[in-house]
Amino acid sequence: MTALPTSPSELAADRALPLLGMVAYGELAAFTRLAADSAIAPTLTDRLALAGFAGHALDHVRRLDARIVELGGAVNVTMDPFAGVLAEFDRRTEPSTWAERMLKAYVGYGVSDDFSRILAGGVESTCRDLLLDVLSDHGHTAYVVDLLAEAGAADATLAPRLALWGRRLVGESLGVVQGVLAGHREIVALLELVLPGDEPQQRLFAQLTAEHTRRMDRLGFAA
Amino acid sequence: MTALPTSPSELAADRALPLLGMVAYGELAAFTRLAADSAIAPTLTDRLALAGFAGHALDHVRRLDARIVELGGAVNVTMDPFAGVLAEFDRRTEPSTWAERMLKAYVGYGVSDDFSRILAGGVESTCRDLLLDVLSDHGHTAYVVDLLAEAGAADATLAPRLALWGRRLVGESLGVVQGVLAGHREIVALLELVLPGDEPQQRLFAQLTAEHTRRMDRLGFAA
Numbered sequence: 001m002t003a004l005p006t007s008p009s010e011l012a013a014d015r016a017l018p019l020l021g022m023v024a025y026g027e028l029a030a031f032t033r034l035a036a037d038s039a040i041a042p043t044l045t046d047r048l049a050l051a052g053f054a055g056h057a058l059d060h061v062r063r064l065d066a067r068i069v070e071l072g073g074a075v076n077v078t079m080d081p082f083a084g085v086l087a088e089f090d091r092r093t094e095p096s097t098w099a100e101r102m103l104k105a106y107v108g109y110g111v112s113d114d115f116s117r118i119l120a121g122g123v124e125s126t127c128r129d130l131l132l133d134v135l136s137d138h139g140h141t142a143y144v145v146d147l148l149a150e151a152g153a154a155d156a157t158l159a160p161r162l163a164l165w166g167r168r169l170v171g172e173s174l175g176v177v178q179g180v181l182a183g184h185r186e187i188v189a190l191l192e193l194v195l196p197g198d199e200p201q202q203r204l205f206a207q208l209t210a211e212h213t214r215r216m217d218r219l220g221f222a223a
Numbered sequence: 224m225t226a227l228p229t230s231p232s233e234l235a236a237d238r239a240l241p242l243l244g245m246v247a248y249g250e251l252a253a254f255t256r257l258a259a260d261s262a263i264a265p266t267l268t269d270r271l272a273l274a275g276f277a278g279h280a281l282d283h284v285r286r287l288d289a290r291i292v293e294l295g296g297a298v299n300v301t302m303d304p305f306a307g308v309l310a311e312f313d314r315r316t317e318p319s320t321w322a323e324r325m326l327k328a329y330v331g332y333g334v335s336d337d338f339s340r341i342l343a344g345g346v347e348s349t350c351r352d353l354l355l356d357v358l359s360d361h362g363h364t365a366y367v368v369d370l371l372a373e374a375g376a377a378d379a380t381l382a383p384r385l386a387l388w389g390r391r392l393v394g395e396s397l398g399v400v401q402g403v404l405a406g407h408r409e410i411v412a413l414l415e416l417v418l419p420g421d422e423p424q425q426r427l428f429a430q431l432t433a434e435h436t437r438r439m440d441r442l443g444f445a446a
Binding site: 028031032036038044045047048051052055058059061062065079083 | 251254255258259261262267268270271274275277278281282284285288298299302303306
């Protein structure tokens with residue numbers, strides 16, 4: 001049993017903790033996947049680059065966990081409710097080539113980072129600044145864009161195949177967001193706060209889809 | 224073709240670079256394996272702990288690579304000759320339980336860190352200090368010792384099985400060292416510098432075996 005929140009700062013912590021836990025778990029999952037990508041990268045240069053991105057994600061976990069502790073939360077208890085939200089996504093989107101694998105990270109992290117960025121608007125400013133910093137791009141986007149541009153230049157059949165794969169990935173990514181909303185009332189409450197008015201979930205999905213289209217445009221692929 | 228070294232500092236760099244490359248590659252391999260361990264850890268606490276150790280290893284890669292660049296080396300060229308030295312070891316030592324997996328890291332890193340520490344005695348002081356710092360234990364040993372003590376307390380048949388597994392692992396680890404010496408004259412030259420006199424390789428293996436025995440004693444297992 002938790003005591004009822006009695007002060008505005010406790011209310012603020014109550015609101016921020018679930019989002020910090022969700023993003024911390026997402027960054028831990030990103031660390032795991034980027035490290036696995038690094039392990040099978042085609043060259044030592046790629047292996048080191050992907051290991052570096054994994055390192056950024058781990059650094060984010062550390063900073064988010066430190067903030068969770070500052071707010072009086074327990075790291076495990078705060079992160080744990082979000083464990084496994086990506087398992088079904090991963091089962092349904094097994095990449096069959098290196099380019100597909102790289103696109104999966106680009107689309108998947110893109111959607112989940114956008115979702116978290118929107119929710120960050122509803123928490124107190126220290127948490128919001130930390131979240132926005134952690135969710136900003138640390139070079140991974142440029143790495144994937146360059147890699148896929150190069151691969152696309154070498155193989156003209158790649159772009160239409162990846163465009164199709166991108167549509168599959170965004171559908172499954174939006175399914176993950178839907179799953180999180182279905183299982184976490186505290187995240188729904190935060191969403192209603194940042195997108196007040198009717199049908200916040202529909203407007204969320206419209207925003208996420210628009211951002212995805214912009215990301216695919218950047219690759220020169222039709223979303 | 225490389226220009227002939229003309230000054231003592233160039234000679235020092237020539238001597239240090241192969242060892243920096245070997246240790247940097249070893250730390251990259253440790254990062255990859257600890258991240259893979261983290262991915263399948265039994266609890267979120269273990270997952271975070273192992274991810275943290277992976278993060279230390281990655282930090283070591285960065286610091287070693289920075290020193291390689293300072294000495295005028297190219298990171299890829301310096302690390303690359305050591306790529307794949309662990310592939311055969313990994314094929315021959317596939318752990319079948321979590322405890323076996325943890326013991327593999329303890330024994331494998333133990334032998335390879337001891338080997339690198341001995342060689343570090345032969346390079347200039349800035350490199351040596353960096354290497355000794357990178358090769359010092361950052362909590363991984365205590366983590367494994369505690370974990371195996373707990374597992375051993377819960378299952379009396381574990382200690383003799385792990386003792387047997389430890390003997391297999393040390394044999395294979397010494398095989399890796401042998402493979403490195405067979406393929407890298409510059410590492411052999413360094414070894415002859417730090418262990419002058421007859422049969423440096425025999426004396427190296429005696430030291431590595433003695434250190435392994437001490438490590439297994441710490442677990443309460445007979446080496």
